[in-house]
Amino acid sequence: MTLHSSFKEAAQFMTDHHHFLVISHVNPDGDAVSSTCAISYMLQAMNKTYQLVNQDVIPNKLSVIPNADQVKVWNEDFMTLQPFDAVIAVDCADQMRMGSCHEQIIGKLPVLNIDHHPTNDAYGTVNIICPSAASTTEIIYDLMDVISLEWNLPLATCIYIGLLTDTGGFRYANTTAKVMQIASHLISLGIDAHYFAQALLEQMTFSQIQLLKHALTTLTFDDDGSLGWITITKSDLSLVNASFSDSEGLVNLPRNVEGVEVAVLFKQYGDDEIKISLRSNGKADVAEIASYFGGGGHKNAAGATLHTSLEKATLTVLEKCRQVIQK
Ligand code: 5GP
Ligand code: MN
Numbered sequence: 001m002t003l004h005s006s007f008k009e010a011a012q013f014m015t016d017h018h019h020f021l022v023i024s025h026v027n028p029d030g031d032a033v034s035s036t037c038a039i040s041y042m043l044q045a046m047n048k049t050y051q052l053v054n055q056d057v058i059p060n061k062l063s064v065i066p067n068a069d070q071v072k073v074w075n076e077d078f079m080t081l082q083p084f085d086a087v088i089a090v091d092c093a094d095q096m097r098m099g100s101c102h103e104q105i106i107g108k109l110p111v112l113n114i115d116h117h118p119t120n121d122a123y124g125t126v127n128i129i130c131p132s133a134a135s136t137t138e139i140i141y142d143l144m145d146v147i148s149l150e151w152n153l154p155l156a157t158c159i160y161i162g163l164l165t166d167t168g169g170f171r172y173a174n175t176t177a178k179v180m181q182i183a184s185h186l187i188s189l190g191i192d193a194h195y196f197a198q199a200l201l202e203q204m205t206f207s208q209i210q211l212l213k214h215a216l217t218t219l220t221f222d223d224d225g226s227l228g229w230i231t232i233t234k235s236d237l238s239l240v241n242a243s244f245s246d247s248e249g250l251v252n253l254p255r256n257v258e259g260v261e262v263a264v265l266f267k268q269y270g271d272d273e274i275k276i277s278l279r280s281n282g283k284a285d286v287a288e289i290a291s292y293f294g295g296g297g298h299k300n301a302a303g304a305t306l307h308t309s310l311e312k313a314t315l316t317v318l319e320k321c322r323q324v325i326q327k
Contacts, residue, residue: 006128007146013112013126014042014147017086020050021078021105024090025097027244027275028054028071030062030165030200035090035114035136037067038158042140045149051082055099059245064199065161066154074101079108086110089124091136093117093296114139119287119296131298134174137162141182153190160186161196168252169201173282173300210240215250221260226325227318228254229264233310244269255279262286262321266314274306274313284324292320 014020022039024032036052043050052071062068072078087109095102105111106123113124116139118131133139137159144151144159163183167175170183187193204212214236221228232247244267255263262284265277276293278286279301286302295304306313 003128003130006126007143009126010112010114010128010143011147013086013110014046014048014088017110018048019082019084019086020048021082021084021087021109022050022052022090023074023087023092023098023101023105024054025092026055026099028056028058028062029248030065031135031137031162032091033058033062033065033068033071034158034162034165035140036071037065038137038140038155038162039088039090040067040070041152041155041158042144042147042149045152045155046147051078051084053078053101055101059243059248061200061203061205061245064196066157074099076101076104079104084109086112088112088114090114090140091116093120095123114143117296117298119291119302132176134172134176134179135162135166137166138179138182151189156186156189157191157196160191160193161200164193164196165200169197174298205246207240207242208246211237211242211246212250214240215247216253219254221254221257222318222322225257225259226261227264227321228257228260228262229266229314229318230254231266231268231310231314233268234270244275251277251279255281261325262289264317264321266310266317268310269305272307272309274308274310276304276306276313276317278302278304278321284321284327286324289317289320289324293317 022036024036053074054071055074058071095106110125113127115129116133116136120129130139141159215230218231251263251265263279267275280286285299287297290297290302290304293304
C-alpha cells in the first residue's frame with residue numbers, strides 16, 4: 001500500500017460514511033486538538049455529522065483552537081445515544097492512547113487512523129501513517145488536496161496550530177521546507193501567526209510559573225552531564241495549585257542544557273502510575289526507550305506510563321536511558 005493510495009482510501013472512507021466519532025489521544029496536546037478540530041471543518045464541508053471527543057478535558061490554553069469547545073469529554077452515552085457509522089482517530093499511535101474508552105469503540109466501528117508517529121501499529125480499517133510529517137495536521141493538509149475541499153480560515157488555523165505546537169514554534173528537527181511552505185500558505189489565508197505564538201508558546205499561567213519554580217529545584221544531572229531529569233509529584237501540583245497540563249514543556253529545561261543527550265520528566269499521576277516524557281538532542285532514540293516501557297513516540301520526543309512506584313520508575317528509566325545513550 002503506497003502512501004498515495006492510503007490518502008485515496010481515506011478520502012473514500014470519509015465520502016462513504018456519514019456519522020463520525022472523532023477522537024485523539026489522552027492528555028491532548030496542540031496537535032491532537034487541532035487535528036480533531038480540522039477534521040470537524042472537513043466533515044462540515046462534506047455535509048457529514050460528527051461528535052468530537054477526548055478521554056480528557058481540553059487544557060484551557062488550547063481553547064484558541066477553532067471548534068475546541070465542541071470537543072466533549074468521553075462518556076459511554078455517546079455510543080448509545082448517537083448512531084455513528086465510523087471513527088476517525090487522529091495523532092493516536094495505538095488504540096490504548098485513546099484511553100480506556102477504546103474498549104467501547106475499537107472493533108465496533110470502522111476506523112480511519114491518521115497519524116505521524118513511527119510507532120503507530122496500523123490499528124485502523126484504513127491507515128494513513130506518515131512519520132515524515134511534522135504534525136498530524138500536516139497529513140490532514142495533504143488530505144485536503146486529495147478531497148479537493150475549499151479552504152476556510154478556521155480550518156487553516158487548526159492545521160497551522162498543529163504545525164506550530166509540534167515543531168516547538170518551527171524550531172525542532174521536524175521543521176522542513178514543506179512545513180514552512182504550508183505555514184506560508186496558511187498565513188496567506190489570514191492567520192495571525194504572532195497571536196497564536198504568543199497564546200500557545202509564550203504566555204504562561206500563574207500556576208505554570210509556580211510549577212516551573214518548583215520543578216527547577218528537582219533538576220538533576222548525571223555526572224557526565226549526558227542525562228538530565230525533573231520530577232513532579234502529586235503533592236507538588238497541589239502545593240502550587242497546578243494541573244499536569246501545566247507541566248507541558250518542562251522537559252525542555254534539561255534537554256536544552258549543553259551536553260545533555262536525553263532528558264526525562266517524571267510525573268506522578270498516582271502512587272503506582274508514573275508518566276514519563278522523554279526528549280533527545282538528536283543522537284539517542286527515545287522512542288526506543290519509550291517502547292521498552294510500553295509507550296511510543298518519535299526519535300526525539302516520546303513517552304510512556306509505568307505502573308510502579310516513583311522510586312522504581314526513576315531507577316529503571318534512568319538505567320535504560322544510560323544504556324541507550326551509550327550505544
Ligand atoms: P509528551 O512527552 O509531550 O507527552 O509526548 C511526546 C511524544 O510521545 C508525543 O508525540 C506523544 O504522542 C508520544 N507519547 C507520549 N506518551 C506516549 C505513550 O504513552 N504512548 C505512545 N505510544 N506515545 C506516547
Ligand atoms: Mn502530533
